[in-house]
Amino acid sequence: MIEQMIVNGLLAGFIYIIMALGFTLIFGIMRIVNFAHGEFYMAGAVVVLFLFGALGWNFFLAVVMAGFLAAALGIVIERVLFRPLVGNELPGMIMSLAVGITLQSIALILFGPSEQSIQRPFSGTWQLVNAVVPWDRTVVAIAALVILAAFYLFLKYSRLGLAMQAVAQDRETASLMGVESGLIYASAFGIACALAGLAGGLMAPIYTIGPYMGELPMLKAFVVVILGGLGSVPGAVLGGLLIGLSESVLSTLFSSTTALIASFTIVLLIVVMRPTGLMGRGAP
Numbered sequence: 001m002i003e004q005m006i007v008n009g010l011l012a013g014f015i016y017i018i019m020a021l022g023f024t025l026i027f028g029i030m031r032i033v034n035f036a037h038g039e040f041y042m043a044g045a046v047v048v049l050f051l052f053g054a055l056g057w058n059f060f061l062a063v064v065m066a067g068f069l070a071a072a073l074g075i076v077i078e079r080v081l082f083r084p085l086v087g088n089e090l091p092g093m094i095m096s097l098a099v100g101i102t103l104q105s106i107a108l109i110l111f112g113p114s115e116q117s118i119q120r121p122f123s124g125t126w127q128l129v130n131a132v133v134p135w136d137r138t139v140v141a142i143a144a145l146v147i148l149a150a151f152y153l154f155l156k157y158s159r160l161g162l163a164m165q166a167v168a169q170d171r172e173t174a175s176l177m178g179v180e181s182g183l184i185y186a187s188a189f190g191i192a193c194a195l196a197g198l199a200g201g202l203m204a205p206i207y208t209i210g211p212y213m214g215e216l217p218m219l220k221a222f223v224v225v226i227l228g229g230l231g232s233v234p235g236a237v238l239g240g241l242l243i244g245l246s247e248s249v250l251s252t253l254f255s256s257t258t259a260l261i262a263s264f265t266i267v268l269l270i271v272v273m274r275p276t277g278l279m280g281r282g283a284p
Helices: 002-030 037-054 059-085 089-111 135-157 159-169 171-176 181-203 215-228 233-253 256-273
Strands: 125-128 131-134
Touching (some): 002 037, 002 131, 037 089, 037 181, 037 215, 125 135, 135 159, 135 181, 135 233, 159 181, 181 215, 215 233, 215 256, 233 256
C-alpha cells in the first residue's frame, strides 16, 4: 500500500508542478496573482477535446496545439488587460478573477454546462514493485517531466529566460541594460498560459471536460505556490510533490475531502509560521 500511495502521489504531483510553474512565473515577473490560470487549463482541455476527440488528431499533436493556443490567448489578454496592472497585486488579482469568470461564461455559452469525455489514448497498467501504475497517468508524468526539464533549461540558459530573471529581480536595472520589459511580460504570460494549456490537454482524457474544470486545479496550484513560495520555481516543484504525496496518503487512508481540507490547513500553517513559503518569496 505504501508503494501505491507514493506512486499515486508522484503522478499527481507532477501535474500540480506544471500548473504551479505558470502561476508562479507570472507572479515572479509581473507581480500578478493570476486566478484565471485554471481557465487556460480548461481551454487546453477543450482544444484536445475538439482536435483529438472530434477530429481524430494525434493525441500529442493535439496537446502541443493546446499549449500554443492557450499561449496565444494569454498573450492577447496580457497585452489588453494585464499590462497596465503590472506590479499592482490587488488590481491584478481582481482583473484575473474577472477574466476567469468571463472565460468560464464563454465556455458555458459555447459548450453548455454538461461535462464531456473523450476516449483515453492509452490503456492498461504496468507493475512498479508492488504498485499498479496506469499507462495514461505514466504518459502524463513523463510528459510533465519533459516539460519541467525544458522549462528549467529555458529559464537558466536561454537569453529570454535570463532576461525574464533580470526583469523579475529589478525591472528598472534590466531596462537600463536594454531588456524590453513589455516583451518579457508578454513572453512570461504566454509561457505560463502554455504550461496551463499543456496540463489541461494532458489531463483531458483522464477527467471530464467542462467550463468549471479548471477551478480545482487552480486552487491546488495556488496551494502549491503558497507552500513553496510565491515566485519561486524550486518552491513550485517542492510544493507540488509535497501536496501530491500528502493528498495520496490522506485520500487513501481517509477520503479525498480530508485530503483537500488538509491541503488548505497546510497553507494556513505556512502563512502563519512562514509567510514567504518554504523556499521564500522571490523571482524565478
